[in-house]
Each structure stands twice: as C-alpha cells, then as structure tokens.
Amino acid sequence: MSELRYNPFLDTYTIVASNRQKRPHLPKDYCPFCPQYGQVPYYDVMAYPNDFPALSTNPEVVFSENSFFIKKEAYGACEVILYSPEHEKRFSQLSVNQILKICRLWKERFLFYKEDPKIKYIFPFENNGEEVGVTIQHPHGQLYAYSWIPAKIRTELDNCIKFYKLSQKPLILTWIEKEKEENTRIIYENEDFIALIPFFTDYPYGVQIVDKNLTPNIGDMTDNQLLNLALTLKHITMVFDRIFDRPFPYMLCVHQTPVNDEFYADASKYYSFHIEFYPPLREKDKIKWYASSEMGAGAATNTQKVEDTAKILKNILKNDILINPKNDTL
Numbered sequence: 001m002s003e004l005r006y007n008p009f010l011d012t013y014t015i016v017a018s019n020r021q022k023r024p025h026l027p028k029d030y031c032p033f034c035p036q037y038g039q040v041p042y043y044d045v046m047a048y049p050n051d052f053p054a055l056s057t058n059p060e061v062v063f064s065e066n067s068f069f070i071k072k073e074a075y076g077a078c079e080v081i082l083y084s085p086e087h088e089k090r091f092s093q094l095s096v097n098q099i100l101k102i103c104r105l106w107k108e109r110f111l112f113y114k115e116d117p118k119i120k121y122i123f124p125f126e127n128n129g130e131e132v133g134v135t136i137q138h139p140h141g142q143l144y145a146y147s148w149i150p151a152k153i154r155t156e157l158d159n160c161i162k163f164y165k166l167s168q169k170p171l172i173l174t175w176i177e178k179e180k181e182e183n184t185r186i187i188y189e190n191e192d193f194i195a196l197i198p199f200f201t202d203y204p205y206g207v208q209i210v211d212k213n214l215t216p217n218i219g220d221m222t223d224n225q226l227l228n229l230a231l232t233l234k235h236i237t238m239v240f241d242r243i244f245d246r247p248f249p250y251m252l253c254v255h256q257t258p259v260n261d262e263f264y265a266d267a268s269k270y271y272s273f274h275i276e277f278y279p280p281l282r283e284k285d286k287i288k289w290y291a292s293s294e295m296g297a298g299a300a301t302n303t304q305k306v307e308d309t310a311k312i313l314k315n316i317l318k319n320d321i322l323i324n325p326k327n328d329t330l
Contacts, residue, residue, distance in 0.1 A: 002054055002074035003062045004148075012151035015074060017054035026136065033080070033138040034087050045101045046082045047109055047143070053078035055144060057116070075118055075147040081105060081126075083139040090247060091128065091139060092237035099230035103218070106143070106254070107226065110219040113145040114259045121146045121153060121258050124218075129249025131280050131287060141252065149258050156255065157264055157271055164270035172272050176210060185310040188235045188317060192228040195236050197310045202300030204282050204309045205243065207236055209275040216268035217256035235317065236277070242316050244284035251278040 004013040026032070032051075035042040055076030062073045083102055084094055091099070106124045113119045126141035127134050149157070163171035179185060179196055187207060188195040195209045209232050215221055221229070240248035253276045257267040264271075282288040282303050293299045 001060050002056065003060075003071050004074050006070035006072075008068075010151055012154075013072075013148055015054045017052075017074070019052055031087055031136065031138050033082055033136065033140055035085050040082070043082060043085060045084070045098070045105050047105060048080040048082055050078035050080055050142070055146070077113060077119075077143075077145040079109065079143045081109075081124065081141040081143055083141065087138050089139050090237075090241070091126070092234070092241045094139065094234075096227075096230050096234050099233050100227055102141075103221075103226040103229050103233075104223075107218045107221060109143050110217060110256075114219060116145070117260050118147050119145045119259060120261050121149045122217075122256070123150070124254040126250075126252040128252070129247060129280075131249040132251055134249075149261065149264070153255060153258070157258070157267060160267075160270040170214060170270050170272070172210065172274070173214060176212065184307045187239070187310060187313045188232060190228045190231055192225045193232040195232055197306040197313070199306065201306060202294070202302045203278055203280075203288060204302060204304040204306070205240070205248075205277070205279045205313070206306075207240075207277045207279075207313070209233070209236065209277075211273040214268075214272040216271065217259075217273055218254070221273070233275075239313050239316050240277075240279065243312065244281065246284060249280055252276075253278065 002015065002017040002019060005016055006013055030037060032039045033048070034040075040046065040048060055074050055078050057075065057077055059073040059075050062071055064071045081102065083089070083091065084098060094102075109124070110122050113122050122143065122145050124141060124143045160171045163169075163174070167174070175198075176194060179194075179199070185199060186194060186196045192212055193209055194212055195207055197205065197207055201208070209229070211221075211225075213225070215225065218226075237248075240250065254273070255276060256273045257271055258264045280287050280289075288303060293301060
C-alpha cells in the first residue's frame with residue numbers, strides 16, 4: 001500500500017510505498033527487461049508499467065483521521081522506459097537514432113499523462129550505475145507522473161517567477177547569456193541545445209543541458225529539436241565514459257513546466273525544459289557523497305572548481321571525434 005504524507009516544514013509530500021520492500025533479488029542470469037525471458041515482448045523502445053510502483057492511477061483509498069498528520073492517496077504513475085532490447089548497451093553506446101526514439105517516447109508519455117487533470121508534474125529520469133543504486137543493468141530509465149509539484153521543481157519555478165517579475169526576462173535565458181559571455185563552462189552546443197557545467201553546481205561533473213529556444217516542455221518540441229536533444233545526450237554521455245575510462249555513473253533528471261496547475265499556468269513565460277545530471281564520481285574510484293551538510297542543512301559543497309572539470313570535458317570533445325552529427329545511425 002502506498003500513501004502520501006504531508007511535510008509541513010518543507011510544504012511537500014513524502015511517498016510511503018511499503019510495497020517496494022517486496023522487490024526481489026534477481027538471479028544474475030535473468031533480466032526482466034530482456035525479451036528472451038518472456039516478461040516483455042520484443043520491442044525497440046517501450047514504456048513498461050513498474051512492477052512495484054510508488055504511485056498508481058488506481059490507488060488504495062487513504063483516510064486522514066488527524067488534522068495535523070495529513071495523508072492522502074498516492075495518485076500518479078510509475079513507468080520503466082526501456083531504451084533497447086540489447087542488455088549490455090549503455091546509454092552512451094546507443095545510436096543517435098535510438099536515443100531519438102527514447103526522446104520521442106518521453107514526448108509521447110508526457111502528452112499522455114498531461115491529459116489526466118490530476119497529474120501536475122511529469123518527470124522522466126535515469127539512474128545509471130551501481131553507485132546510484134541500480135540493480136538491473138539493462139539500459140532503461142523511468143518516468144514518474146506526480147499529483148503534486150515536487151519541492152525542488154517548485155523552488156526553481158518560484159525563483160524564476162521572482163526574477164521574471166523584477167527583470168521581465170526569463171532567468172534561464174539570462175543565465176545562458178552570461179555563461180556564453182564567459183565561455184569557460186560550456187561543453188557542447190548545437191542549433192537547439194547547450195550543454196555546460198553551471199557556475200553554481202554542486203557536482204564536479206554536473207552537466208546541464210538547456211533548451212536555447214526556451215521550449216517549456218518536451219511535449220512542445222519538434223522532431224528536429226528532439227534530434228538535436230538526442231545528439232546532445234549522445235555527446236555528453238560518451239564524454240562522461242571517457243573522463244576516467246570507465247562506465248560513468250549518473251542520475252539524469254528532466255526538468256520542465258508543470259501541467260494542469262493554475263498557479264503555474266503561465267510557466268512558459270519564465271521556465272523551460274532542461275536536463276540536470278548528477279554524477280557521483282569526483283575521481284575514478286572516489287564518490288562525492290551527499291553527507292550531513294548537504295542532506296541535513298541543504299548546504300551543498302563542490303570539491304572541485306567547475307572551470308577545471310569543464311575544461312577536461314571540452315578537451316575530450318576537442319581531441320576525440322566522438323560521432324558524425326550528420327549520421328544519426330551511429
């Protein structure tokens with residue numbers, strides 16, 4: 001049984017999902033996402049319902065009998081996004097064409113869940129690598145559809161509103177302009193997207209991919225934009241795997257405008273699609289832990305200057321022809 005419990009100190013909900021404790025330890029010679037084992041049909045890319053969802057469009061009814069300890073039904077959805085039937089492939093090893101199919105699937109699922117008036121935020125993401133808790137190595141990500149707007153997204157939105165009211169200009173656009181003026185943290189750029197390590201990020205290799213057109217969400221993107229997004233993702237994930245000549249773990253998080261929410265109905269004026277990477281490695285075999293200061297106080301610390309780490313990534317791109325952008329089958 002799942003439920004949402006309200007946290008009045010942070011004005012957000014905690015998902016309590018006791019059913020996720022029942023997730024089995026899978027044998028090493030079995031993968032539920034490989035078609036040959038019979039749990040899924042053969043596919044190219046596919047959205048697969050999570051077997052142990054934290055949220056559901058048919059949740060159990062939850063009664064809150066206490067006016068202070070507020071809880072409600074865990075309405076929403078949890079899907080697994082299967083990237084490829086090839087078990088051994090990492091995201092960085094997929095062709096640009098295959099990544100484009102993933103981006104199209106993100107768009108398709110966004111447009112699907114947007115039609116549900118109870119859904120307020122749609123969140124595609126990927127956990128990649130044992131360092132971030134991945135237990136199934138098959139190439140896949142996930143998508144959650146929430147019935148509320150999660151706290152971090154709401155913080156970004158509220159600060160973008162504040163900046164927009166003062167300057168009549170989107171904060172994201174101003175930030176990109178300032179980053180391009182300094183040009184010390186930009187890794188890759190094409191017609192529609194720019195990839196950089198932000199001046200303020202707390203991860204040494206915390207790349208962000210930003211839509212230069214300020215497109216609000218993936219549902220509004222053209223197919224050419226999706227192709228340029230796929231190209232950007234291919235470049236960045238390939239560069240990641242070359243930093244330490246090993247599979248590079250990360251969390252990939254898609255941030256975009258909410259849906260079906262009156263307060264943020266005009267979010268397209270001040271907020272837009274971007275992807276945030278949270279890679280936990282600070283050296284080849286050293287983790288950048290989120291410890292007491294980060295978790296308990298929210299006071300982040302970066303152990304390296306991002307101007308230095310951005311230079312490392314730029315040099316990899318400069319000295320290594322990773323892909324031919326004109327050939328999307330690579």
